[in-house]
Amino acid sequence: MSGIRQLFSGRWSFPGVRIPVGERAGLSSTAGFLALVVALFACAPLAAQAGSTVPNAVPPEGTYSGKDVPQPIEFPHDIHAKINGINCMYCHTYARRSKVAGIPPTSKCMGCHSVIATDKPRIKQLTEYWEKREPPHWLKVHDLPDFVHFTHEKHIKRFVFDNPELPVEQVSEVCAFCHGDIKDMTVAKKQKPLTMGFCRSCHEANNGPFDCWKCHK
Amino acid sequence: MSLDKMKRREFLKVLGWGGVGTTLAGCDMPTTVTVQEGEEEVVAYLAPEEYVIPGIGVWYATTCAQCGSGCGVHGRVREGRVLKLEGNPDSQVNRGKLCQAGQASLQAHYNPDRITAPRVRRNGQLETIGWDQALALLEEKVGPSSGLAGERFAWVTDTVSGHQAVLLKAWMEAVGSRHHYVHEAVNDAVWRAVCRDMLGDENPRLRIDKARVILSFGADFLSTWGSTVQNSARYAEFRTAPRGVLVQAEPKMTVTGANADLWVPVRPGAEGVLALAIANRLAAEHGRDLSKLPADVQQQVRAYDIDKAARITGVSAEHIARIAALLNERAPSLVLAGTPAEGHARGYDNVAAAMLLNIVLGNVGKTLESGAGFPFPQLAAKTGGNRELLDFAAALESKSFDVVFFKGANPVYTAPEALKLKEKLAGVPFKVAFTQFEDETAQQADLVLPLRSMLEDWGTHVPTAQPEQMLISLQQPLMEPLYPETRGFGDALLALLKLRKAPQYAAYDDYYAYLRNAFAALPATLKQGAISDQQFWTRAVQKGVIEVGAGSGSLTARVAAFTVAEPADQGRPYTLVPSAGANLHDGRYANLPWLQELPDPISKVVWDSWAEMHPITAAKIGAKTGDRVRIESDHGAIEAKVYIYKGMHPDAIAVPLGQGHEAYGRYAQGRGVNPLKILGLATETKTGELAHHATRVQVTRIADKVGDKLVKLGGSEAQLGRKLVATVTADVYARTEGEA
């Protein structure tokens, strides 16, 4: 590991790099690489985020101003996670078991909402989907390029379950590393750049792996 | 074994009917688009099973239906899509392994040319209709109201087994028809007939693994002949120290021949003479006692000493002597005979002469074991050959049928042109094709009913060649049907049966319900302590197979009457060898792009047909590799590009099967030629099989290699002194790794 690390050390630290969004660039193609290079030099490094509330962890650096994404149901993250204090992993239950955190299945929503707040318009909308036996078609907010292998389970393990000083109730602080303050949002919006520089800043600070094939596929 | 360990840790799951996970279209599907913030759709499951986790593949057991071998498979399903197949280690047929066709069945399932809805012929054109209309039409044409006598109905299928075979038989009995033609263009029908007559069992188990020497007269058991994955595992065993010796005698080198320690070219049709000469040598040189053989057989053996046989067969006396010495020296041995030996007017006699060697060498009961004793004969695989095709055509000739059903078989493609099958079919008032694709036969049909793929359907399969522990293999759907307007074959049969015998079958809503009931009715001894039918079913589907015990029965060697004939070689100068390969088989895999792009093991040609010939033949014709030649028989001509190598008998011209489709989708259509088309209609005397290796042809060079090229995997044909494939002699091997 150390070999590769030295090979690249200090030369690839570009926090806050942005990959052009929504552009149909040939994945893992020459065009894609050139776009990345252009982006590397075009973007000024953004201010690093200072301090962390998670012990034994240094969060990645960078901010991003994502677009508003219209969802089929205007899901209020704030009511669930902030006001009612529901653990992120209660709904995104796959995060600790799989590479993807997953959108909760409709049955999970109905587990509560067949009795709770059934008169609210958004819940009525949900009930309608459930009765039609058709899950809502959400739009993906936090998308990574296809050439990136990211696994939620290992990050959750490292920062939550293997972190003796972080109670699992505070998992949202770890989620916030990459997803921002979802607790304060209704519909999720991208707040972190999720670029290679962003990932790297965290891997560097927390002694994460540096082998290219760990994350690139 | 560690592979088993791995598989057991991945949880093998069972799907109930209707419990198939939703296909999450768009989820985690590789694309060439990079970041799609707020654009890509993600669809969550509605109410998934607890074990279904996005991002993690779940393995399900099912059965491969690409051929009749019945290999067990595990399919990896993620986000509702089946992504990859592997062999099921629990199935003793293939023990965790899979051939190229099994791997490529994914492409039959996801094929872009699948038929998605029923079609009916109106004004000469096939028009899309709904299943309601299709069923109404079926009721009108084949229901009791059709008023047709049972004998007016016929089925043409490929190998069928399991409960589909039971339902098909039930339907035949319900209408009162005997006309079920099982047609396989690539088959071992003559071998089976000889085994029946000389061993008392038409499907003996081939213990390749137990043999010390194998002599194969063109039986391509590693590639196209029999249960090839099962054979391959036994072959690996055979090649493990103490290492067995493989001798292959055939007019065109097959994959098995390419792996032989000694490959000898035989003049087409002279296999029987070669076998007799080996028997002669065994008696004359090695003192084998032939006195118990019937007098006429003894006389035939005496008639061919090795020098005479060498003149007739083209195999040198030295080689014949060496083969006889090998067989004498190392026991047990195993003598096999395949398609090239069978496909002549006296093919039966060729195979019988080969079988005689097994009897003389005492192989019966050692490397040839009884395959009898499968406790459910009604489920056993029903297979066939080309005789069924000829019989079917003859029946059409006499206008015997009003309704013909097709499933699996594609006779319009596999029938020789001289049979005029297409024209004869035109005289059948109502033809129904159950198929996934619009192949040549479906194009002639009046009603085309789209089937589910093997990965979407329920079923049971019984292997054509049972392993030591006999089994029934289960097929379950691994994903939701891609097209809602398709039906499973079992469901279609059930619908047909309900037209005739509603009361008996009314209890079954669908084929799944029928299967559940059939499994509940299995004897308690098979249920291995399951506390309920549900538990038994769950275990069976999870494992993918149920073992039904070792077979019983033994073989009794008996030399049947046979008279070997020398090849006559009349008419045109060369014999056409329509050679089957594992990639395209009899043409049924030609619509799978992976198999089209997989180079032929011998010639390394892709996406095309070619004509194989020996350098001597090529010199006579004046052709070089890549040149175009015209191959003409009495019944037509085909053109192909030449591939020259020394794995041919100079009298033979080999053209591979599988290409030359006039339909069958974008990957198959209009590519290469179909050698079956120019075959003559001569038959094998004793079995009535088509003498498919007996057509004489004239070959003329018509053009240089210009334009359409012969495309093959690049590189040189020889190693040129580079140590790429290094070899070691068997003596050295015996010393270093030998009898450890």
Place this chain on the structure above:
Amino acid sequence: MSLENILTDWSRYRKGLEQGGFHDYEHMWGMVIDLDKCTGCGACVVACYAENNLAVVGKDRFADGHAMHWLRIERYWDEPDLGEGRVAEYQHHGASFLPMHCQQCNAATCEPVCPVAATYHTPDGLNAQVYNRCIGSRYCSNNCPYRLRYFNFFSYYESSWPAPLHMQLNPDLTVRDKGVMEKCTFCVQRIRAAKDKAQMEDRKLTDGEFQPACVQTCPTSAMTFGDILDLHNPGKGVENTRAAALWRKHEVELGKTRQTKQDPDLRGYRIFEGLNTDPKVLFLERVREV
């Protein structure tokens, strides 16, 4: 930038395994292919297409040498030496089949020539190709003595996977687009999944926990895959693997350009070993009766 890296690290980079090697290796995935069991059938090739999203290029592009088969089976016709210019009339010895996929060389010639360091050696001893870094200079394939790197001269996404064929695509790896070099990875997605799983369960990998697609499907089990790190570093990688046992049995050592076997008749050999590529695929010679 990477050129500077490579110049600086060149000598370290070429350091053989016996001197400690360039990496602090975690594993060293290797393979053994028994040519006496390989029948040349091609099941492994199709398994590779299915597992690794390999594009089907069609006849014309195949003719141009653009086929993307990471694993190909070469077939050679050998002429036995009869002496005095005599040539055999027939192919009595059959054919010689050779499955060839990336040899995952420890001193890979493809690696140092990449101008953007898109190809490098992983701590697993694999010869990695990072697709999104690749700019398509094709220096690596030019430098590969085995010709086992494949270049996307065109974009095959539309032509190779018309709907619904694209639903078969394996989401564990990308579809490579035009301008990218690709190659056999020993099914790194399976390696990664197995390692992740072991890590999640706080345990070490075990032999046979996963296999590349070709090895798993091979009808004659001619291929054996496993960690061979403990040949040189006992106790470091996955121990006592069947693959390592075969390397030991055939007395083939890594990091050598010429083997010094006690018994020179043992079947194990590596292709083009003399070029100092240090390949990690061990072939066992085909046995011939005569």
